[in-house]
Amino acid sequence: MPETRSQYRDELDQLEASALGGLELVNAALERTAEAVEHQDVELAQLVVADDDRIDGRYLEVHQALITLLATQSPVATDLRLISALLHVLKNVERMGDQCVNVCKMIPLSGNEPPADRQMVEMILTMARQTRTLIAQAKRAFEGRDVEMARDLVRQDDVVDNLNRECFRLALEIGDDADRREWAMTMLLAARAIERIGDNAVDIGEQVAFVVTGLFREFEDASHPV
Amino acid sequence: MTQIAEQAQQPSQKIPVRAPRPQGPRRERGNVELQALHAWYGANHAVRGVSLGFDAGRVTAIIGPSGCGKSTMVRCINRMHEETASGRAEGEVLLDGIDLYDPAIDVVGVRRLVGMVFQKPNPFPTMSVIDNVTAGLRLTGADKDEVEDRGREALVEAGLWEEVSGRLKAPGTGLSGGQQQRLCIARALAVEPEVLLMDEPCSALDPVATLRIEELIAELKERVTIVIVTHNMQQAARVADTTAFMLSGELVEVGLTEKLFTNPDDDRTEQYVTGKFG
Numbered sequence: 001m002p003e004t005r006s007q008y009r010d011e012l013d014q015l016e017a018s019a020l021g022g023l024e025l026v027n028a029a030l031e032r033t034a035e036a037v038e039h040q041d042v043e044l045a046q047l048v049v050a051d052d053d054r055i056d057g058r059y060l061e062v063h064q065a066l067i068t069l070l071a072t073q074s075p076v077a078t079d080l081r082l083i084s085a086l087l088h089v090l091k092n093v094e095r096m097g098d099q100c101v102n103v104c105k106m107i108p109l110s111g112n113e114p115p116a117d118r119q120m121v122e123m124i125l126t127m128a129r130q131t132r133t134l135i136a137q138a139k140r141a142f143e144g145r146d147v148e149m150a151r152d153l154v155r156q157d158d159v160v161d162n163l164n165r166e167c168f169r170l171a172l173e174i175g176d177d178a179d180r181r182e183w184a185m186t187m188l189l190a191a192r193a194i195e196r197i198g199d200n201a202v203d204i205g206e207q208v209a210f211v212v213t214g215l216f217r218e219f220e221d222a223s224h225p226v
Numbered sequence: 227m228t229q230i231a232e233q234a235q236q237p238s239q240k241i242p243v244r245a246p247r248p249q250g251p252r253r254e255r256g257n258v259e260l261q262a263l264h265a266w267y268g269a270n271h272a273v274r275g276v277s278l279g280f281d282a283g284r285v286t287a288i289i290g291p292s293g294c295g296k297s298t299m300v301r302c303i304n305r306m307h308e309e310t311a312s313g314r315a316e317g318e319v320l321l322d323g324i325d326l327y328d329p330a331i332d333v334v335g336v337r338r339l340v341g342m343v344f345q346k347p348n349p350f351p352t353m354s355v356i357d358n359v360t361a362g363l364r365l366t367g368a369d370k371d372e373v374e375d376r377g378r379e380a381l382v383e384a385g386l387w388e389e390v391s392g393r394l395k396a397p398g399t400g401l402s403g404g405q406q407q408r409l410c411i412a413r414a415l416a417v418e419p420e421v422l423l424m425d426e427p428c429s430a431l432d433p434v435a436t437l438r439i440e441e442l443i444a445e446l447k448e449r450v451t452i453v454i455v456t457h458n459m460q461q462a463a464r465v466a467d468t469t470a471f472m473l474s475g476e477l478v479e480v481g482l483t484e485k486l487f488t489n490p491d492d493d494r495t496e497q498y499v500t501g502k503f504g
Binding site: 004079215 | 459460463487488489490495496499500501502503
């Protein structure tokens with residue numbers, strides 16, 4: 001039988017590409033955020049803050065278009081699940097961008113002096129690299145409707161979680177100097193923000209499973225850990 | 227033998243005007259079961275071995291592309307299909323366990339128990355509003371006052387009473403399209419059917435009249451089993467508890483409406499409801 005609704009289908013494809021393209025914007029923001037942390041680069045941090053408008057703009061634009069599609073095309077079945085999932089993805093993208101902003105706004109607080117603890121900075125940079133890998137993998141999993149790849153995000157995210165805990169341990173051991181303690185607390189908040197970005201990537205993976213199977217299940221239940 | 231079986235097997239004239247209705251939140255009568263139903267138009271095999279149940283107290287929507295056999299299948303339930311030239315059916319249609327195709331069954335009695343509303347409103351053109359509603363009742367030979375009382379009740383049940391109470395003697399064809407369709411529903415309800423078949427009941431109506439009919443369906447389902455054939459998938463999603471998808475005369479999938487429209491099991495259902503073919 002001849003295929004129908006090609007215009008609607010094209011529009012849905014484009015909106016998916018735009019929503020997932022938001023993950024590339026986040027990945028670039030996170031790369032700059034890590035660089036700003038590494039070099040205490042206030043100007044680069046300010047650029048990340050300013051550029052968050054692009055991520056927010058993407059959110060608003062695609063969100064509105066998806067709502068219009070819901071209102072005008074009455075999508076059902078896989079299309080409905082896809083649109084529902086894309087709305088979640090967009091929210092996660094917007095939150096990830098905000099976490100980058102949160103980190104960058106703290107960079108002036110961490111001062112222009114050399115890092116108080118190089119090991120802690122390295123750990124945060126490793127977290128950022130690992131999280132960027134998660135974001136890219138979440139995007140690929142969504143594009144390929146690959147549930148196994150999506151589930152693997154949990155394993156990858158465990159690496160980020162462990163590094164976050166290690167940062168906490170280092171902060172406890174940083175010593176009694178008030179300035180060093182303040183620096184460590186600021187870095188802990190940065191580590192926590194990056195850890196949350198990893199969680200957002202896992203959330204996107206859960207949406208992949210929802211699109212494919214029609215069932216929503218958290219890959220890991222934080223309130224009931226195994 | 228159940229009361230329905232007794233009614234169905236009696237000549238229609240002997241059926242009481244008002245059958246006693248069971249009390250309680252859920253009806254136990256009006257369960258329809260199709261078993262390996264086949265239907266033909268001459269050599270055209272229109273319905274191919276459909277087995278499907280319609281539960282009392284629920285609305286079931288039948289969806290599918292044009293020519294898939296959904297209307298034919300529904301017309302088999304009240305034996306309307308056999309009225310078509312070259313139309314014939316095989317298999318079983320059970321109403322509360324009684325085979326409606328049993329040779330001992332009175333066909334007129336079947337159509338009283340299984341009412342039908344068609345695509346276009348079809349009030350009798352020479353009859354008044356009240357005469358339209360009571361046309362079926364009058365054939366039963368019931369007392370005139372009782373017939374008119376029941377006609378008024380049916381107009382209330384069809385949500386039409388307030389609009390027509392002042393012009394019961396006016397021609398039925400003077401009503402709007404939506405009112406005419408509710409008049410036809412009232413006519414079907416007047417004889418107290420167990421099942422109401424609706425074949426594209428809103429396709430000739432404007433959106434407001436359509437929504438009135440949909441609200442009416444929701445109100446009536448506690449009293450009568452409703453089977454609705456519709457091309458409008460959003461309508462099926464809005465009104466039906468259960469939805470069945472047919473293709474090329476076969477039943478492809480049946481399930482809870484919310485499941486079928488969010489996560490259908492069969493890929494052909496998915497393709498159809500998402501509009502990839504039709």
